Amino acid sequence: KSVVAIVGRPNVGKSTIFNRLVGERISIVEDIPGVTRDRIYAQAEWLTTNFNVIDTGGIELGDEPLLVQMRYQAEIAIDEADVIIFLVNGREGITGADEEVAKLLYKSNKPVVLGVNKMDNPEMRETIYEYYSLGFGEPYPISGSHGLGLGDLLDAVVDYFPKQELNNEDDDTIYFSLIGRPNVGKSSLVNAMLNEERVIVSEIEGTTRDAIDTKLHKDNQDYVIIDTAGMRKRGKVYEATEKYSVLRALKAVERSDVVLVLIDAETGIREQDKKIAGYAHDAGRAIVIVVNKWDTIDANEKSMKDFEKNIRAHFQYLDYAPIVFLSAKTKKRLHTLIPAIQLASENHAKRIPTNVLNDVIMDAIAMNPTPTLKGKRLKVLYCTQVAVKPPSFVVFVNDPELMHFSYQRFLENKIREAFGFVGTPIKLFARKR
Ligand code: GDP
Helix, strand or coil, rough: CCEEECCCCCCCCCCHHHHHHHHHHHHHHCCCCCCCCCEEEEEEECCCEEEEEEEECCCCCCCCCCHHHHHHHHHHHHCCCEEEEEEEEECCCCCHHHHHHHHHHHHHHHCEEEEEECCCCCCCCHHHHHHHHHCCCCCCEECCCCCCCCHHHHHHHHCCCCCCCCCCCCCEEEEEEEEEECCCHHHHHHHHHCCCCCCCCCCCCCCCCCCCCCCEEEEEEEEEEEEECCCEEEEHHHCCCCCHHHHHHHHHHHHHCCEEEEEEEECCHHHHHCCCCCCCCHCCCEEEEEEEEEHHHCCCCHHHHHHHHHHHHCCCCCCCCCCEEECCCCCCCHHHHHHHHHHHHHHHHCCHHHEHHHHHHHHHHHHCCEEEEEEEEEEEEEEEEEECCCCEEEEEECCCCHCCCCHHHHHHHHHHHHHHCCCCCEEEEEEEE
């Protein structure tokens, strides 16, 4: 998916435009407490095109002066985005700060679409010509608060999207990434995997935006490790801020089939681990939980069971994710990782034939009658799988209002019991026939 970043000095309306682009989508998060997306990065849609938007205004660098902040935000946009929306304020005209941002954007060689915001009425739009002087071609008059002019702006943005997407659907390469807080051993684990026996490694040339992806071949299967930045691009000033590393992780998650959520056995589970895992779950990716640094634990069956219990208690929403215990350092149990990735990926892309699915659903209903609401009973007509990655099911019913949350969970569980789906979330929706 292409990435669009919104840049501009403070108060030009970046967040308003961001919210407009994202619409209600941002509030469509799973009904799982404590799992919400960071508001600086979200999915948006224009006509038939899906893309991701970054509100660089949400990224702050401590209490640095304004100019430093702006430079830093522009730099991130330049690094991360395929297309940049440069926003200025049509009520104030071009300011020195706008010119500063413009200078950075010139140098970037990234396509820039100029939006002139707060043009709420037609008279104001007559001043639009001044903005040609910024040097980004046609300025688009818009009004974030009234939602005007966004269509033309987005047409221009979408026109710049790279035509070919990287992860094409019928390629059976498994894309995976590693996420986890600093020092859990992400880089060490990548290196350990790359140095494993019988693994053929090759770097993919010019694949993605700035990230270095690595191709692996093992046991007749191709894999691509997506670089979760910070892994190899360390040292840059802005790696220091948390939101930025979150952003990089989200981007990697977005492109993955499988996400490895790393936990440090030595320090145990921390609050930050839960937040990070929540992202992968929200994105609907297959997940494998990896407990690294297992060499530091006096390991036996019991310690493993205890650790597992602890993880299950902290990550209830990840009950489908298998747990792998290993040491990137000593490579102990490292061989158990690839099979777990493979299984999770297989389940993530699994399709269940409609007739088999309906047998399971009808058995489930026979066992546990459908709920009633105000004397009206839920009737399930049939069920069908509508998507993979993750497997998504629609049950057609007489009235979706009657589908109680707990009954929905019950049906999901029955589907899981019947078909496995280890390592992947599944989704189930009720629709009126
Ligand atoms: P990253 O920030 O997640 O990429 O973490 P690194 O890979 O840089 O590792 C952080 C530190 O943990 C380094 O000092 C590693 O040597 C150490 N480390 C990584 N994996 C292991 C492991 O399996 N066992 C032990 N004992 N140390 C590890």
